[in-house]
Amino acid sequence: MSLEHAILVSLLERPASGYELARRFDRSIGRFWTATHQQIYRVLKRMEADAWITAEEVGQDGLPDKKVWSATPTGRAALVTWLRAPVQPEAVRHELAVKIRGAAFDDADGRAALVAEVERYRADHEATLAGYLTGERRDFPDPDALDAQGALQHVVLRGGIAYERMVLAWLDDVLATLRNLDPPNRKATP
Amino acid sequence: MSLEHAILVSLLERPASGYELARRFDRSIGRFWTATHQQIYRVLKRMEADAWITAEEVGQDGLPDKKVWSATPTGRAALVTWLRAPVQPEAVRHELAVKIRGAAFDDADGRAALVAEVERYRADHEATLAGYLTGERRDFPDPDALDAQGALQHVVLRGGIAYERMVLAWLDDVLATLRNLDPPNRKATP
DNA sequence: GGTTGCTATGCAACGAGTTGCATAGCAGGA
């Protein structure tokens, strides 16, 4: 598994507390790897036991202390070993696709509800895309003047943008297909 | 969770044994929901206990007997209930994206290995796309003359095709970015 | 005759991921 490795990448990019990591996994890293704070704290403990990371206790004004974690040379070596191993095939779990095929076994009311749900889902993805584009303008104003780390972050973000655009186009296709199954009644000619 | 629901959709489309389901989850359904045969057999047992499905024992010439499962009205009702519930946000796990960002912490040799790995990965996706397109020509020769079930299967397949095309384009972007980090040495002018 | 490979089903153990809950200090608003 590679939650460990995703955390190592994130800590090498910038040291962080478990809480900060959890927030990153809701945003930047979370675009391609999700994790909850419980998972993160558990894995951090294991990584510390393996000496992949070390903590520095930091007191804060008016806030609880936090442990700021950094990757050790051992951790970095473990990351490099993993980087050079073959990429595992992805486990796809696309619930919406199951529901779309399932819609053949519901009635027109159910399909109308699905249309509404797909519209909501589409709005979420539109907001995600807008967020990516804003982040791109903010973080990569001059794409030709990036170091290795920046260039790699940028190409991953471009992947997210391409994904969201593809999803939006497909959802339009889905909506047209669903609407076509139960066309609205036309007024009878008088 | 919805492995149960993916199985219900598959059984409503056509009854099948556990083994046949496992093969479907390596192919058509597997495009958007993966499952191993052990998972499937375990879930089938639970679904039978809940009366969502029933089995018919079928003897075969020269092959072991199999249990052919069908969805019951109870199972179909359970599917419809689930269909009308909100779509859960997807849990994204994109290992390659982690490795790409991690490549900033490896050396040129490591990045060269990653380029080779991305090329292999790209070839896999190219083969997947070719398989989808072949399947589309075979299963949907006349897209305008489909019933509801066929139209919905087709739009999901179009989603798979759009996804693979997007991935291929992005992988080309990734390869260009990686190669640009460690440009090959040019011959010194004599 | 032995090996490999396919159909067909299943158990057991383990590891990963989810959900609910708990603590605790401080800030801000009703």
Place this chain on the structure above:
DNA sequence: TCCTGCTATGCAACTCGTTGCATAGCAACC
């Protein structure tokens, strides 16, 4: 004053997913 919400960390229980193994008959090949 109480309630909500944010930072910050963690335990416990449960479910889901993965891996290894086992059985068993038949077919094809060397």
